[in-house]
Amino acid sequence: MNVDSKKIDAFLVELLTQVGENLREDSIKKMSVGTKKNRNDLVTNFDKKTEKFINTRIKEAYPEATIVSEEGYGDLVKDMSGLVFFVDPIDGTMNFVKRGDDFASMIGVYIDGEPLIGAIIDVMDNEIYHGGKEIGLFIDQTPIDIPKNLPLIEGLVDISAPMALANKFDVQEVVKKSSGLRVYGSAGIIFGHLLTGKEVMYMSYLAPWDLAAGRVLCEAAGMSVVSIDDSPINMLESQVVIVGTQKVASEALKTLKAR
């Protein structure tokens, strides 16, 4: 299949710019709602409304594509053939609800199973990380300096809190060998940290829409994206994933007790 990567990239940037504007408005509305029950309903509505908006725009621009998305407005996708868009309308919902910052919206595009283009908007900072292996990586219009291949001891790691606290897979051993643990609570925000060298590893249990955009971008930056038992990543299932510099991912796989 012939696809124009640059065109898809430009489409995603334009779309997420609009999504960012809407979500910043939604974030203010959310604050003004009185009771907790109403607030929770509203947040679910924001998630659904945003996904509907994104999926509709994708279907208009790429009617041949299939969509895998979180809130149920996507397609029933059984294989990765053709053009597949993965959509996470609000990533870091708890941060959206409780903090009003450090949440993201993400779209990852794959062609016949291969990572093509990813785009992530840090909504409150209004910065879009986007691009792919073919066309390069950017924050808005600025090319990203590819981060160094640092070893574990030289960087901070970000691990989902439940996993870190329960010491799943002996993950606290990985923390001990690193510069320290951070927990930011949104995959999209953390992918941004990895792409700018602020952190060297992310580990979490991720659904396809949590991982898709970040995988495209981090692989294009020369990083490793591996499942915890070193089996191939399956983009149609959830799995525990390590994303990090090549050195860190290799050290982590050796340290973790996953098998």
Added chain:
Amino acid sequence: MNVDSKKIDAFLVELLTQVGENLREDSIKKMSVGTKKNRNDLVTNFDKKTEKFINTRIKEAYPEATIVSEEGYGDLVKDMSGLVFFVDPIDGTMNFVKRGDDFASMIGVYIDGEPLIGAIIDVMDNEIYHGGKEIGLFIDQTPIDIPKNLPLIEGLVDISAPMALANKFDVQEVVKKSSGLRVYGSAGIIFGHLLTGKEVMYMSYLAPWDLAAGRVLCEAAGMSVVSIDDSPINMLESQVVIVGTQKVASEALKTLKAR
């Protein structure tokens, strides 16, 4: 002793504005230094240089004051009588070194042992949280909306990573009763989150300079600042401290096994 709180507040804001400019330059210089050893020396130098700069300016403006500070340029302070300035030149040193963001510089001022004025600059965002009980609380020139007295279940908690991972004092029970754990790695940055309602509790082992400014600001915002065994805060010693909404601090004290 008669002191002009507004004048001290204005002095701190002006001083931290200058410190912020210097540290943003230092952060760029740091990145360009080649070897790790040189980099570590440089960071230590930035810490010392910044403290020297701050302490010199305090001594010029308030020669009668005593200074408690991290890097050794302060006074040997044995009691809290008179005007005492607590100085943390770079708070979140690991974030400064590894991330280049989410670090702070903090000054807390006490009079005869009573919290008077605090000021914290989020260096990379260039925002100063400042004020006190008497004069009110501000981010730069904008008054802070006092955060709601939320219960634990409604908010995110930030706990030092080593404490959370080791489940010290059964602290993971507190996490389970909350909306979730975040780890941002800088007391100053987290005090900013508490003051804007983004998080409802911070717990860590803090030295006097780590706590001083945040204690002034959070108490002025109606929050609780308590030692983990509910004994009075001692500003001349390090201790495990809980800072949070009144409801959260009370729930945490009941939940933790500290005695």
